[in-house]
Structure formats: structure tokens, C-alpha cells
Amino acid sequence: MTIAANLPGLVWVLDYASVLVFALTGALVASRQQLDIVGFVFMAALTAVGGGTLRDLLLDRYLVFWVARPSVIVVAALAAVVVFWTAHLLESRYRVLLWLDACALAVAVPAGVGVALAAGVSPVIVVIMGVITGTFGGLMRDVVGNEVPLGLKQGELYLTAAFGGAVLAVLLDWLSVGRTEALLACGIATFVLRAGSLGRGWKLPVYKSRPPRR
DSSP, X not given: OOHHHHOOHHHHHHHHHHXXXXXXXXXXXXXXXXXXXXXXXXXXXXXXXXXHHHHHHHTTOSSXXXXXXXXXXXXXXXXXXXXXHHGGGOXXXXXXXXXXXXXXXXXXXXXXXXXXXHHTOOHHHHHHHHHHHHHHHHHHHHHXXXXXXXXXXXXXXXXXXXXXXXXXXXXXXXXXOOHHHHHHXXXXXXXXXXHXXXXXXXXXXXXXXXXXXX
């Protein structure tokens, strides 16, 4: 039996939701770079499937999720077209981008965790797959779009939010809490941490170098 056959409906919903919201963020970056419609679709699709593609390749899934379900690419393309015609209506595209990205992170991390749990891999790998699914699409988007990667901004809770949510899901699954409840808790925890960083300034201490000792 394939991994896909073991996936609950919630994971499919999370996968599609993360694709949609990440595609919107990719298209917003394309608007900031003033690309054409093809550039919008490319950026949206790259952002939407980047993390999930790496997850599926590492888990040796057959097939990669967007190859098995080409409708995923259609969703990303439609999101890009919508943003192409409406981005100019937004007062602050960057602010919208930040909050949409936070929402995308909160659905992509539990999607990655759910796929990894269905694959039966170890808890450490489950956490890594959750973080990869949630962060790598946005990382590719920002690098290709010549933006400072959100996941690497000084002191902000981004990778930490993804990690915290994934660890919580694994812990709840280990405690035999229902898998649906574990994935929902993962998404909520991820969003709360990221939103707290954006809205309340939550952050971790950053490294500060010291003068070399003689």
C-alpha cells in the first residue's frame, strides 16, 4: 500500500491549502519585482510546491504530490492570475505577504508532519519533514525573488515556529492523542509563534561575536 493511500482527508486539505496560500505569497513577490504573467505563475508554483516536493523526494514517495495531483499546479496558477490583476489594490503588499506567509506556514507544517507520520518514519524525521514542508518553498521564493529570506531574518520566529509546531504534533501523537487533533494543534502552535513574532515582537536571542582572546 502506498503512503498516499494512508493519508487522512485532513492532510489532503492541508496540502491544498498550503499550496493556495503559498502561491499567493509567491505571486506577491512577483508583483514586487514587476514580473509578467508567466513570471507570476512560475513564482507562485515554485513557492507552492517547493517544500512539499523536497519532502516527497526525501521520503521516496511515489509519486511527488503535484505529479500525482496536477490540480495542485492549476490552483497555484489561478492564484497567480488573481494576484496579477489585484495586487495593485493592496496598500502594503509586503505586510500582506508577511501574514499570508504566516498562514501558509501554519498549514504546510502540519501537512508535512501528516505525510511523514503516514510514512511511518522516526519522530526526528517527522519533525524535519514538517519544517522542510513549511519553509523551503518560501526560501526558494525569496532567493529567486531577490528578497531577504523570511526564514533567516535576524531574531524572528520562523524556523522556530515551524520546529515548535512539528515537535508538538510528534509529542501529542506519542501521547496517543488523535492524529487529527495533533495536526490541528501543530498548525495553531505554528501560527501563534509566527504571529507573536510579527505582531508582538517575539524573538530569540541572536549570536553576538566577542573580541578574540589573546
